[in-house]
Amino acid sequence: MLSVYRFLTAVLLVLLFVPSSLTAQTAPDGFVFGDLLPDAPELAARGSYGVGVRTMTLTNTDQADVLRTKEGQTPRYDRQLTVEIWYPARIPAGKAERVVYEQVMGSANDPKRPLIPFTFAGRALRDADPDPGTGAYPLVIVSHGYLGSRLLFTYLTENLASKGYVVVSIDHAESTFRDAAGFPSTLLNRSLDDLFVLNEMARLSAKTSKTFLAGLLDASNTALIGYSMGGYGALNAAGAGYSAQAAKFFSQLAGGSTALEARTTSSPAYKASQDPRIKAVVAFAPWGMERGVWDAEGLAGLTRPTLFVAGSQDDISGYEKGIKAIYDGAVNADRYLLTYLNARHNVAPNPPPAESLKPGLPLDEYLRYAEPAWNERRINNINQHFVTAFLGMHLKKQDYARYFELNENSNTKLWTGFKPRTSVGLEMRHARP
Template identity: 80%
Template sequence: MKISLSRYVFILLFIVGTVIQAVAQTPGDAFVNGDLLPNAPDLAARGTYGVGVRTMKLVHPAQVDVLHTKDGKHPLYDRPLTVEIWYPARSAANKSATVTYESVLGRANDPKRPLVPFTFTGRAGRDAEPDPGGGAYPLVIVSHGYLGSRLLLTYLTENLASKGYVVVAIDHTESTYSDAAGFPSTLLNRSLDDLFVLNEMARLGAKTSNTFLAGLLDADNTALIGYSMGGYGALNVVGAGYSPQAMKLFAQVAGGSTALAVRAMDSPAYKSSLDPRIKAVVAFAPWGMERGVWDATGLAGLTLPTLFVAGSKDDVSGYEKGIKAIYDGAVNADRYLLTYVNARHNVAPNPPPMASLLPGVSADEYMHYAEPAWNEHRINNINQHFVTAFLGIHLKKLDYAKYLDLPETDAAGPWTGFKPRMSVGLEMRHAKP
């Protein structure tokens, strides 16, 4: 049987990739998501804490089931939410502890992209004993895109835990690869999920709690990180109320439903939901501006320090009329915009898993993670650096301003914290109220 040259190359690459993946799952040996490339900026390195990880199942009772109607009304349901929690642990802050994460490729609601289970390795100890030595650690809540999962940004969640944060990533029900459902659920529930998880972490982290989180976290010192639809929800949580146009869009896709009105800028219920425990927000490629989700009034409601991260050629959320327009319109916030020049939408997630290269797996699974003009591991290291600087300033009061207050480009020389020639292709903007 003859094998074409292209088929031979593919088979060879697959074999090599399989070997690499196998080696990567040997504890402490090979490159794992979030490890440092030689050109990583200064603050990308892990911190001094060991990292533990646990999975927890929560239930948000009596939520509006916007995807179903009964007698012309939306029924209520108890909304399950699975979260992954990374935390400082009593283990060596080195590469000896590894964990195997279980995830899937594909989409539950798309027969052309069937679910493909896969595993990948992280640097954390499953169910490791918490380290209370740092007192109550700041809380970081992470919200994935549509579709996505709580494991989409493990390079960042592990990294932050090693620096003394408790990091909680949400599986947003009806918005993950495994349980993908109608888009109205994502539009309605993102901000509501974030607020519920914040309240649950405050309850479980109380000193009187009988969980491993007791006394471990400080919910009064919280940041939100959101990617794509996660950014859409996170910005709403912290003051960017949705516009009348957003209400119309929601009604169009949700059969006339007005359920989103509780998150509209002109809603008294919305204004009373703004939570002073949240101190800062990081929005990776937030979706919605090109669809009129926010107007000038809504964006003016954003007053918390905000780090936006975007690709200059984002073809999902948009750049000039999308993410940059949000940045420009948030006139009452101390805000930064980090731009990856020539990047598209995938500026937040882990690199493509090796399973995305398997024969028969849709090419869309690889492209769901990949950036055409950037190395994803490089993006991950840069994100670790800048998120560390931003959260260090606002949650830990660290003197990291020099890493953020940069010239717009590196035309005059490398940015602070970057090795020579290694800040090329990046732009940083900063605006104050």
């Protein structure tokens, strides 16, 4: 009996002190962000494609460096963006779809929240060969919040790649956990980064390209997904021009820079930038309406089909005068509003990583991911379901309309695609132009 006790004690000590990165790599049967709960709705399940993942760095040259504006003079710089790309892939026999992502929590330049590295597992194979399928796949571009990272939504990016999309998630420079800097950079660059990445994906996917993307994606069939400040930028990239008040607010923060004026409704440059390759938008908790970022004219410029996702108690972007007001004002778009009742702002990210549960950390490291009234894994599964249906309708012309033909309040009648007794705590609104 004593020997058994010593053996179990030794095993426990090994498990307690093994590095987190090793734990992630050697726990292939453990929970991975995006895995299904028993009550997951119908379309949350992964698709039939294997999933590959690669990292790439893109450089947008000669951009306005608004963080260094002095006396109204703005220098130029080359803006580097790291992107993570998930894509349908051929998984060799004997190989598992397993990847370990490296991330940090905390906030650069904030001594009260030092950067803490951590790892977590995903269901994709690093550098796998692409599956050419039967033709080029639709493109999905994903944009995080402030602060955030390109790895904040792996539950969704992996899931979409398994369903036949090429998904590109951006690390927006000067707006990530690792390189947090002044807010004017985020205000200006979100929509610009989205459009630049769209152009780069079109270039790199040309059949003459020497990259793995050659012939793999169809940039003329693109959706934008944005969360918080990512939603702010995605809506602007898709036609919702900023207001004159937004340009004034930006100039006050950015040392007199007028760079945001080119993204306002009245700007000829903004009108010329409208890109017909963008077919649909998913805006999770988009920020800005309560700050006067949009007016009626700006919101009327949004004509793409749009799925808004919000928490009814959002205390960052606001709900009635924030996200719902954007939905109400986008009168020229076929639009939906999915609302998580009693949720706050975190209706888009992965669940809280294990490291955020450790005692002694600032509460914000946990609340960057968690919802007080909701299970984040449950939110993830619901998002997988509705984003699959929405993008399927608008990028693949799939017959998924029935998943949106719902009574407004999920508590009153079971929603299509949900298991019995599980469609509670949600609202779905739909408005046409």
